[in-house]
Amino acid sequence: MKLLVTGGAGYVGSVCSTVLLEQGHEVVIVDDLSTGNADAVPAGAEFVEGDIGRIAAEVLGSGAGAPRFDGVLHFGAQSLVGESVEVPEKYWQGNVVTTLALLEAIRTSGTPRLVFSSTAATYGEPDRVPIIEDAPTRPTNPYGASKLAIDHAISSYSRAHGLAAMSLRYFNVAGAYHGAGENRVVETHLIPLVLQVALKQRDHISVFGTDWPTKDGTAVRDYIHVKDLADAHLLALTSARPGEHRIYNLGSGEGFTVREVISACERVTGLPIPAVDAPRRAGDPAVLIASSRRAIDELGWRPQHTDLDEIVSDAWDYLRGLGDRSHTARR
Numbered sequence: 001m002k003l004l005v006t007g008g009a010g011y012v013g014s015v016c017s018t019v020l021l022e023q024g025h026e027v028v029i030v031d032d033l034s035t036g037n038a039d040a041v042p043a044g045a046e047f048v049e050g051d052i053g054r055i056a057a058e059v060l061g062s063g064a065g066a067p068r069f070d071g072v073l074h075f076g077a078q079s080l081v082g083e084s085v086e087v088p089e090k091y092w093q094g095n096v097v098t099t100l101a102l103l104e105a106i107r108t109s110g111t112p113r114l115v116f117s118s119t120a121a122t123y124g125e126p127d128r129v130p131i132i133e134d135a136p137t138r139p140t141n142p143y144g145a146s147k148l149a150i151d152h153a154i155s156s157y158s159r160a161h162g163l164a165a166m167s168l169r170y171f172n173v174a175g176a177y178h179g180a181g182e183n184r185v186v187e188t189h190l191i192p193l194v195l196q197v198a199l200k201q202r203d204h205i206s207v208f209g210t211d212w213p214t215k216d217g218t219a220v221r222d223y224i225h226v227k228d229l230a231d232a233h234l235l236a237l238t239s240a241r242p243g244e245h246r247i248y249n250l251g252s253g254e255g256f257t258v259r260e261v262i263s264a265c266e267r268v269t270g271l272p273i274p275a276v277d278a279p280r281r282a283g284d285p286a287v288l289i290a291s292s293r294r295a296i297d298e299l300g301w302r303p304q305h306t307d308l309d310e311i312v313s314d315a316w317d318y319l320r321g322l323g324d325r326s327h328t329a330r331r
Ligand SMILES: NC(=O)c1ccc[n+]([C@@H]2O[C@H](COP(=O)([O-])OP(=O)(O)OC[C@H]3O[C@@H](n4cnc5c(N)ncnc54)[C@H](O)[C@@H]3O)[C@@H](O)[C@H]2O)c1
Pocket: 006, 007, 008, 009, 010, 011, 012, 013, 030, 031, 032, 033, 034, 035, 036, 037, 050, 051, 052, 053, 074, 075, 076, 077, 078, 079, 094, 098, 117, 118, 119, 120, 169, 170, 171, 172, 173, 174, 184
């Protein structure tokens, strides 16, 4: 397929583009480099620098003749829980307004498929875990609310205009694959931050909240290997059907506390990792654990790398291999 990938200079988008190229697809990446880096664009992909909200119509075409693309994978977004509480406008504009423009360009160009990066943050604090797709959606932060609004917009476009659409609700993505991984200029995600402490690029890791109702008082998340996530995108592309918008949760199905993640990083690296207790981060839910049963049953998804130590180990190999290509080390 010929595929438009938004956000392909970011973490998940660059890994998914790598896997799409390995599978023989043609990939055009549009990224505005707001959080991504041009050096993350995989070899073999065409790269267009720009804001997809502004250039979607130009890239996808007017609809005269056959569509230029077989599908769009839309990773491009602002995606930080804490920041979204402080600067919600960045999330409503950068996620919702941008994606509405993309949806219009998809409609007018007749592009048949869309795979959208939704999130566990659409659910908010769950009544029960693991979280199934029919669970109530009550986001606890503007980031999750913006993604939920987009999911609703996609549903109505799909129903009215025949778009074959998938929203994949990722839980916490981690790990690396074939030279692609987390290498952000400003890093806020737990696993790369902890590993940067091991690399002595930071003094310590702050533990946000030690009074959550969990076994050790720290927040619980479900970490999914980015390669398993990429495999789910391939399945979603081929399973999508015109006029249907399907939603799938994607996680490993097991929850780990922040302290357990730090211990896993100490095990994998063999190095001590100083941790400092800190207040809760605004907008964080206590516990997020996925049920991926629907993706397993309906898409035939078979996650291969669900062991936390393996996920951390792949992230560690990637970060160590970056050397002076590390954007954090360069700052
Ligand atoms: N990382 C996770 O744990 C996680 C979990 C759930 C969902 N997601 C979703 O997955 C997607 C990718 O996340 P990530 O962790 O790779 O983030 P990231 O910040 O590493 O990558 C996002 C990329 O999108 C680009 N971008 C942002 N707005 C854009 C725009 N208007 N036009 C073009 N490019 C734009 C950025 O420059 C960046 O390269 C996001 O939609 C995020 O909400 C991520």
